[in-house]
Amino acid sequence: MTFAAFEWLWEGNNLRFILEGFLINLQIAVVAIVISLIVGLGLALARLSANRIASVAAGVWVDVFRNLPLLLLILFLFLWIPQSARNTWEELMPGWMPEAWQSGLMLAGLSGLVLYNSAVLAEIMRAGILSLPRGQREAAQALGLTYRQAMRHVILPQGLRRMVPATVSQLITLTKDTTLVSIIAIVEVMRRARTVTATSGNPFTGGGVEAPILEVFLFVGLLFIIVNYSLSRLSRRLEIREKKRSGSKPDVKVRGLEEQVA
């Protein structure tokens, strides 16, 4: 493999075509993490609540969706979400949105990502909240704060700050997982890379330099490595800063969180 093998990058608008596809993956990751954080917070609060039924229901929900393959969820939703819901999505999406977002398939892809990641984040948040010393809650209570006030002004601001590094790690996993939506035919970087391998150098589609599959996907992999490596450095830095700020043991210990693969 030489540099000549990457000549296809400069052919036509191959490079731009792939980079724009990659941008769609990043957009999906950001949208999915924001929604998952909101849903995840709800799940974590339900699980920690004094209401037995809510707590058990949230616990079962989180444990089920955390332990299922993400691809299974995406493929199931792809088959199960009715056409009418997809049509509604397509109508609601404004015309200036990127093409991939206007497809009704995105509804299935995004729901799958949110279903899985909200469960994982709920567990991270629960651990973050539980890692606070008990005295914090007791002090809030002694000062006359209601449960709601204590949560809002004392527990959550501290607990959630502890989970920032873990959330960034989850964002890395999520960025990788966005490639799975290509399996339900959403056109992002994987699909676009395959288009490049099929069209570049093909005499029927304009000719030019051939784009070998191996090199094209090595390049796609490189894009992910650049973004995710930067994110992991950021996560590392945030963790160190958090350690300095709180002075003591700030490690949010979720079982094997740092080593999580998905």
Next chain:
Amino acid sequence: MPFAFVDTLTENFDEFLRGFGTTVELVVVSFVIAMSVGTLIAAFRVAPSPWLQRIGGLYVEAFRNVPLLVLIFIAYPGLRRAGVEISAFVAGVLSLGLYTAAYVAEAIRSGVFSVSKGQIEASLSLGFTYPQTMRRIILPQAFRTVISPLGSLIIAMIKNSAILGGSILALNDLLKTGRVIASRTFEVIPAFLWAAAGYLILTGLATLAIRRLETRYAVKR
């Protein structure tokens, strides 16, 4: 009507069982690859040579930050097109194994570092040789710290193995079986539900096994 759910399982039981077996096979083979390569990379990362350390670091950063699906495209259509005759199964377990190896390496490395330096010094001053120190003092303790991260890696592998069946490799694992049955019988919900149940059995069993190991080898320091 509620029996339709059960019918989907009983009528296709052999097929589900075969898919379940394939998933177990994929996970076991990939895990063996991940453990061997991961241990090697971890050894690289703590080796005295800066070059080996650099190679180890490069491996971890590359394989950890790349999507598994990209690795599959490199390993299967990519290599085949480049003239390497690789089967879908081998490409699949290599992708999953090498991907997870990066995480295994990190888990083992942090396990070895978790044993304090004083223990090594104490052991050496008591007259243990270096290999004896490794075998009797460091590794038994490192093993205990590594159980829990390795456990979550196995669970992640079970989940990630579905990507092998769902991607172009089209290996007949549990997810693929569920999809095939769903499209043949139009019983989408039951077919996926039983496939999901299969995965939950595997991840559940793994969780229980790890918990038992953890309590058995609980670190007493």
